[in-house]
Amino acid sequence: MVDHASTERPVVQQLLAANLRRLRIARHLSLSELARGTAISKATLSSIESGNSNPTVETLDALAGALRVGLAELLEQPPLPQVRVQRAAQARRQARDGTSTRPLERFVASAAGEAITLTELELAAGDRREHAPLPPGTRLGLFVIEGRLIAGPDESSTELSPGDYITFPADTPYVLETGRRPARVLLAELTS
């Protein structure tokens, strides 16, 4: 037997539960606040988020409205964040005048309030940090200079070695974790 407690809830409810929690957290809303904003009781919301309820269209619609998303965002599998890894071994280096340059990412900063921020981070050994989501549209780029490191969106985090570069959307929770040794990384924050 797998579980004796509940009677095996359908997939769509699990999906809804995960989506709801994710969207709510991303908006810094407590379950109680959301309840107030939607005229849905805390009890119902709690039940839905735990995957133990089978809400009606009306409830779903109220939720989608309060979270400012379409109904599809609540009910369908969110597309996996596009993660692209460029390994150090496969890097194209350009040596010139005694210096070696390596192109990583180019962002065209056109009309609107787009911005690029570069920061060098020194991370202590054995450190794991869950980071809160950044504003929608924000991406992060990480270049590992020294040490090892696990980084990426919560479910898609990847182990990185010196020279590796990873970029991922940072408007969902993400993690930065070091191993036995400290790490130095170059961090690029790309605000759209």
Next chain:
Amino acid sequence: MVDHASTERPVVQQLLAANLRRLRIARHLSLSELARGTAISKATLSSIESGNSNPTVETLDALAGALRVGLAELLEQPPLPQVRVQRAAQARRQARDGTSTRPLERFVASAAGEAITLTELELAAGDRREHAPLPPGTRLGLFVIEGRLIAGPDESSTELSPGDYITFPADTPYVLETGRRPARVLLAELTS
């Protein structure tokens, strides 16, 4: 007062009702057949289609599964069918060797079972025909040679004069209607 019978049903339910009916009809399913295929009672389906019910996610999911669509197709406003009209007055004609050619539509018939069929139709005067949906992906093109004519998807039908050309998706119900005089049209059926 607006209506004394029922207590003003929410928009999303009306939308669902319309979508469900449209999708069911397009698949040539009776309400009873759909009930059999989904393990949902006729009563419930009837209630939903009339906009008087507030179904649960589980019910919606079963429906979407049986109709082979995503949940979004059930719950969200369907995009208006893309209708493009090229008026006779604005037509680009190519005269050559005494004959005038006018490019209307070019379909690349590549790999799969794509096909193009051209038919000349003679329509009697004062004739209105509701046509059943053709297989999914099928489009129709109509070139009016002589007479006037109202044609297009049910909600987007347009009045056409000689020389006008219209093309629209024909996997939803569409109409062909003539006025006081008979009409000659060139019909192109584009099966994807």
Next chain:
DNA sequence: CGGGAGCGTTCGGTAAACTGAACGGTACGT
């Protein structure tokens, strides 16, 4: 002209979605 088969709608009864209130747990200011 029956009558049988299909349709979509209407009607009580039951299971369950939703509610409001109470609960235990954590964080913070006095």
Next chain:
DNA sequence: ACGTACCGTTCAGTTTACCGAACGCTCCCG
């Protein structure tokens, strides 16, 4: 330490979504 304020969960009661069965209807075949 204690009270306060908030969090998310749990529980009994009410509302209602869903079901099965009956209904009226149209169509078609004997």
